[in-house]
Amino acid sequence: MAEFIELLSYPFMTRALIAGSLISVCASIIGVILILKHYALIGHGLSEIGFASLSISSALGLPALYISIPVMIISSFAILFISQKFKSAGDVAIAVASSGALASGVLVSSLKNSASNISAYLFGSILALNDSDLILSVILSTGIIFIFVIFYNRLFLITYNEDYAKTLGIKTEIYQILISILTALVVVLGMRMMGTLLISSVIILPAVTARNFANGFLKLIIFSGVISFINFIIGMSLSIIFNFPSGACIVLANIFILILVKVLKFIK
Numbered sequence: 001m002a003e004f005i006e007l008l009s010y011p012f013m014t015r016a017l018i019a020g021s022l023i024s025v026c027a028s029i030i031g032v033i034l035i036l037k038h039y040a041l042i043g044h045g046l047s048e049i050g051f052a053s054l055s056i057s058s059a060l061g062l063p064a065l066y067i068s069i070p071v072m073i074i075s076s077f078a079i080l081f082i083s084q085k086f087k088s089a090g091d092v093a094i095a096v097a098s099s100g101a102l103a104s105g106v107l108v109s110s111l112k113n114s115a116s117n118i119s120a121y122l123f124g125s126i127l128a129l130n131d132s133d134l135i136l137s138v139i140l141s142t143g144i145i146f147i148f149v150i151f152y153n154r155l156f157l158i159t160y161n162e163d164y165a166k167t168l169g170i171k172t173e174i175y176q177i178l179i180s181i182l183t184a185l186v187v188v189l190g191m192r193m194m195g196t197l198l199i200s201s202v203i204i205l206p207a208v209t210a211r212n213f214a215n216g217f218l219k220l221i222i223f224s225g226v227i228s229f230i231n232f233i234i235g236m237s238l239s240i241i242f243n244f245p246s247g248a249c250i251v252l253a254n255i256f257i258l259i260l261v262k263v264l265k266f267i268k
Helices: 002-008 011-036 040-060 064-086 088-111 115-123 131-150 152-160 162-167 172-194 199-210 217-242 246-267
Strands: none
Touching (some): 011 040, 011 152, 011 217, 040 064, 040 172, 040 199, 064 088, 152 172, 199 246
């Protein structure tokens, strides 16, 4: 226990805990919107497209975010448009696009002989965050939360009843774009923490868990954020104690809590 507490005092651990906590909360907020609007596949599709963008930026020797952020935002617009216009066909298109992006990312990385990059991109490396990564995470996470608070009422209406929002004169297309941008930013932030294969789980699972006992949009947001934060702390603690990969531990903590909630609900 003494070694565990001492480890928490190291700068790299402090950076990981601060950035991870903020990203987890932001991911859970976006996850609520995606779940309620039946856009759960969007997070999964974007995460694999993110892997391709990271691989390409690495191959070109460019800063990852310079490629990833614009690619992710454009991709989120396209995925949201397909999901809205084509419904079930949109799910197929997302699955095809995400699989193609994942394969392209692996191919580009293998051509550059960067197996270590593949591992970092796929499974995350939260303990490798530097000061600039932390600053960027804090700025973007704070911005996402601020934007959500400012436009809370509009996002609430669009999430629950988009047609009614249109009758009130709300430009729903603008807020759909806003949701796309926020989702893309969360995925970009989370890729460094969780990796592209796992970030969609952190977006979706806390919201799914919270829906089992939270009624109302605000309660769902709050409970989802709290659950996501607790699961992050549990996962990081297990990772430190047993020297397991942090991303996998966080996802498994989310799954365990979801199953526990389901069992308790069934018993009740």
